[in-house]
Amino acid sequence: MTYTVALAQxxxxxxxxxxxxxxxxxxxxxxxxxGADLIVFPExxxxxxTLKDQTLDVMRPADCPEFACLRExxxxxxxxxxxxxxxxxxxxxxxxFFMDAGEVRHVHRKMYLPTHGMFEELxxxxxxxxxxxxxxxxxxxxxxxxRDLFHPLEVSTMAALGVELLLAPSAMPARGFGGEQLAIExxxxxxxxxxxxFLGMFVVYVNRVGFDDGLGFYGGSALSxxxxxxxxxxxxxxxxxxxxxxxxxxxxxxxxxxxxxxEEDLEIVRHALETRRNS
Amino acid sequence: MTADALALNNTLVYDYLKRFVQEELHTSGxxxxxxxxxxxxxxxxxxxxAVDALGADHVHAIFLxxxxxxxxxxxxxxxxxxxxxxxxQELDISGMADAYLALQPGIDRLRTGNLLxxxxxxxIFDQSKKENALVIGTSNKSELLVGYSTWYGDMACxxxxxxxxxxxxxRSLARHIGLPQQVIAKAPSADLWAGQTDxxxxxxxxxxxxxxxxxxxxxxxxxxxxxxxxxxxxxVHRVELKILTSQFKRVPPPIAKLSQRTVGIDFLYPRDWxx
Numbered sequence: 001m002t003y004t005v006a007l008a009q010x011x012x013x014x015x016x017x018x019x020x021x022x023x024x025x026x027x028x029x030x031x032x033x034x035g036a037d038l039i040v041f042p043e044x045x046x047x048x049x050t051l052k053d054q055t056l057d058v059m060r061p062a063d064c065p066e067f068a069c070l071r072e073x074x075x076x077x078x079x080x081x082x083x084x085x086x087x088x089x090x091x092x093x094x095x096x097f098f099m100d101a102g103e104v105r106h107v108h109r110k111m112y113l114p115t116h117g118m119f120e121e122l123x124x125x126x127x128x129x130x131x132x133x134x135x136x137x138x139x140x141x142x143x144x145x146x147r148d149l150f151h152p153l154e155v156s157t158m159a160a161l162g163v164e165l166l167l168a169p170s171a172m173p174a175r176g177f178g179g180e181q182l183a184i185e186x187x188x189x190x191x192x193x194x195x196x197x198f199l200g201m202f203v204v205y206v207n208r209v210g211f212d213d214g215l216g217f218y219g220g221s222a223l224s225x226x227x228x229x230x231x232x233x234x235x236x237x238x239x240x241x242x243x244x245x246x247x248x249x250x251x252x253x254x255x256x257x258x259x260x261x262x263e264e265d266l267e268i269v270r271h272a273l274e275t276r277r278n279s
Numbered sequence: 280m281t282a283d284a285l286a287l288n289n290t291l292v293y294d295y296l297k298r299f300v301q302e303e304l305h306t307s308g309x310x311x312x313x314x315x316x317x318x319x320x321x322x323x324x325x326x327x328x329a330v331d332a333l334g335a336d337h338v339h340a341i342f343l344x345x346x347x348x349x350x351x352x353x354x355x356x357x358x359x360x361x362x363x364x365x366x367x368q369e370l371d372i373s374g375m376a377d378a379y380l381a382l383q384p385g386i387d388r389l390r391t392g393n394l395l396x397x398x399x400x401x402x403i404f405d406q407s408k409k410e411n412a413l414v415i416g417t418s419n420k421s422e423l424l425v426g427y428s429t430w431y432g433d434m435a436c437x438x439x440x441x442x443x444x445x446x447x448x449x450r451s452l453a454r455h456i457g458l459p460q461q462v463i464a465k466a467p468s469a470d471l472w473a474g475q476t477d478x479x480x481x482x483x484x485x486x487x488x489x490x491x492x493x494x495x496x497x498x499x500x501x502x503x504x505x506x507x508x509x510x511x512x513x514x515v516h517r518v519e520l521k522i523l524t525s526q527f528k529r530v531p532p533p534i535a536k537l538s539q540r541t542v543g544i545d546f547l548y549p550r551d552w553x554x
Contacts, residue, residue: 011302014551052547174295177287211302213550216295236291237298 001248003138006031006039007221008241009234011210014048017058021046021066024081027241028073034243038138041081042208042217043110043146043171044094050212051084055124059086062097062104074099078136080143082169084125085109091126096143096169100136108132108143112151118173118215131158139164139248142201146170149191149205159199160266164251166195170207174218174237182236185220192224200226200255202246209239226254285493287448289455293328296440300332303438304413306551311412314340315403315433316359317470318352321417321441323359323462324453328440329415330363339410341368343399345376352470355462362459372398392471396432404435413437421446424492425518426525427481434528445489446477481521483514491518 008027013019024046031039043049046067047058060066062085070079078100085095085107094110109128113121131154132143142163148154149168158166176183188205195203203224208217216237223232223244232244255261304312312329316322329338340363342356360367375398380386386394407414416436420443422428441449446467453463467477467485478484491510494500495518500508502515531543540546 013553014549016553050549050551052549054548054552177292177295178284179288182291211299211306211551214299214303216299237295 001138003037003246004035005204005223005244005246006034006036006241007204007206007223007232007234007244008039008041008045009206009209009219009221009239010041010045010241011208011217011239012042012045012048014050014212015054015058017047017060017066020048021069024079025069025073028070028077028079030241031243032073032077034241036077036243038078038080038204040167040204040206041079041169042206042221043096043169044082044084045169045208046081046083048212049171049208049217050215052124055084055092059084059092061086061088062095062107067097071099071102071104075102078138080167080169082145082171087126089126092124093128094121094125094145095128096145096167098134098136098141098143098167105136106132106134106141106143108145110145110148111154112147114147131161133158133161133163136165138246139251141165141167143167143169146172149188149195152191152194155191155195156199159195159201159261160264164201164248165246166201166203168203168205170205171217172207173215182218182220184218185236188220188222189230192222192230196224196226196229197258198260200251200258200261202226202248202251204244209237226250285445285448285489287444287451289452292444292452293331293456296328297332300329300415300438300440303551304333306553307413307437309411309413311337311339311410312415313403313407313410313412314338314415314417315399316340316342316356317417318342318348318355318359318462319467319470320453320458320462320465321419321446321449321467323355323458324449324456325415325417325440326359326363326365327456327458330365335364338363338365339368339406339412340365341370341403341406343370343372343402345371345395346373347395347472348470349468349473351465355459355465358459359462370402372402375402388472392469393429393432395471396429396469400429400432400435415440416442418442419444419446419449421485421489421492422477423529424496424525425481425488425521426528427477427521428528430528445492446485447489482517487514488518491515492522495519495522 080098082096085093096108097104098106111128115122140162142158192203195201206221209219219236221234222230225231227250234242314326326340403414414436416439419441428434468475494505505515506512534543536544
C-alpha cells in the first residue's frame with residue numbers, strides 16, 4: 001500500500017483558537033487538493049505553545065463544537081493535530097487527536113512534559129500515562145508528542161506492540177547555531193534515524209515554525225523511511241506544507257534486511273526489570 | 280579552550296534574527312521600528328538587520344549625540360545611515376542634559392553617563408510614539424551579563440534581537456553581512472567621555488570576557504574549571520561578581536504578593552498574548 005502524507009509545518013497564533021481552526025481548515029483543503037490521505041500538524045497546533053495561563057481558556061474536549069469542521073473534513077482525509085485537551089477530570093492535557101471518517105479515533109496525551117530550563121509544561125498540563133498504539137487504515141499507528149520522541153524505551157515498546165507508522169507532532173525550539181545544522185536538528189535526526197533504522201517504522205515528524213516570546217521553532221519537518229532514510233525534509237523556519245509518500249512494503253523489506261524486530265526478545269527486558277525489582 | 284567554541288553559523292543566525300524581528304513586530308501589531316544609532320557596532324548591526332527584515336521605509340533611525348560624542352561616532356553613524364539607505368535624523372541631547380546638570384554641581388561621570396543613556400531612552404521612546412513604531416534594542420549578551428549598560432536607559436526597548444550574541448559573535452556576524460570595516464574595527468565605546476572604551480571600563484578584552492562568560496554561563500563551568508582553561512582565577516571571580524551584582528537589571532522588579540494572582544508571579548501570560 002502506498003499513501004500520501006501532508007506535513008503541515010505551520011505557525012499557530014498563541015491562544016487564538018478561532019484563527020488556528022481556520023488555518024487548519026485551509027491546510028486540510030490544500031492537502032486534499034494535493035491528493036493527500038493523511039495530514040499531520042505540529043504539537044499544540046490548534047492553540048499555540050507558550051500559552052501559560054491561557055491554557056485554561058483554550059482547553060477543549062476533542063469532540064468540541066469548534067473542531068466540528070475538522071471532524072467533517074476527516075471524512076475525506078485523516079487528520080492528526082495538537083490541542084489542549086480538557087480531560088473528563090477537567091485537567092488540561094497537551095494532546096493530539098487522530099480523526100478519520102468523520103470521527104475522533106484516538107487522542108494521545110503527551111507523556112513526558114519537559115519542565116526545565118526554558119520549558120514549564122508540568123506547571124500547566126497533566127501528564128499522559130499511556131502509550132498510544134491504535135489501528136488505522138494506514139496500519140498500526142502510534143503518536144508521540146515532541147519530547148516523547150526522545151524516550152527510546154517508549155518508542156521501542158511501541159514498535160514491539162506493532163507500530164509501523166509513528167506520528168510525531170512537535171514544537172522544538174531552535175538552539176545550537178554553531179554548526180552546519182542546528183544542534184537540535186541533529187538530536188532529532190538521531191531519534192528519527194533510530195526509530196526508522198532499528199525499529200523499522202515510518203516516522204512523520206512535524207515541527208512548527210514562528211516565535212513565541214523569543215523562542216523560535218525551527219521547522220525542519222521530516223518523513224523518515226526505514227528504507228530511504230529521511231525522504232522528505234521541510235526547510236528551516238518557513239511555514240510550508242510538504243508531501244511525502246509512504247510505501248508500506250518498505251517495512252517488510254527493511255525488517256527482512258535488518259531483522260531487529262525478529263530478533264527482539266522482550267522477555268530479556270522483563271526478566272531484567274523483575275530481577276532488579278526483587279534484588 | 281579556543282574562541283572557536285563561540286563560532287556560529289552566521290548565515291543561519293542572520294536568517295533567524297530577521298524572522299525574529301519581523302514576527303515579533305508584526306505579532307505586536309506594528310510595522311515600524313525605531314533605533315537609536317550611536318555610531319557603534321551593535322546599533323549598526325541592528326539597523327542593518329531591521330532594514331533587511333522590514334525594509335528601509337519602515338525603519339526610523341536617529342543619531343542622538345551629546346557634546347561629549349566623538350567626531351568618529353558621527354562619521355560612523357553617517358556611514359551606516361547611507362549604507363542602509365535610511366534618511367539621516369539627528370537630535371542633540373546636550374540641551375536637555377545641561378538643564379538638569381546645571382542643577383547638580385559635582386555630578387560624577389557615572390551618573391552623567393546614566394543620565395545621558397536615560398535621556399536617549401526618553402527621546403527614542405517619544406520618537407517611537409510619533410512613528411507608531413517599536414523600539415528595537417541593541418544590547419548584546421556580554422554587556423547584559425556583566426551589567427555594562429544602563430537600567431531603563433540603553434536596556435529599555437521592545438525587543439532585543441542580538442541579546443543572545445556575545446560581542447565577539449556580533450563582530451563576526453557584522454563581518455559576515457559586510458558592514459563597513461571602519462564600524463567593525465573601531466574600539467567599542469559608550470562614548471560618554473573622550474577616550475572611553477568598553478574594554479578599558481570593564482578591565483579586559485571582549486575576547487577574554489566572552490570566553491569566560493561562555494564557560495561560566497553556557498557551559499555552567501565552576502570558576503576552578505574556567506581557571507583550568509587558562510584564565511586567571513582573580514579575573515574569573517571578577518566576572519562572576521559582575522554577573523551577580525547586575526542581576527537586578529535583568530529581571531523585572533519584585534512585587535510584594537498579596538492577592539491570589541499577582542502580576543509577575545502567578546498572572547502568567549506570554550508577552551505575545553492576544554485574545
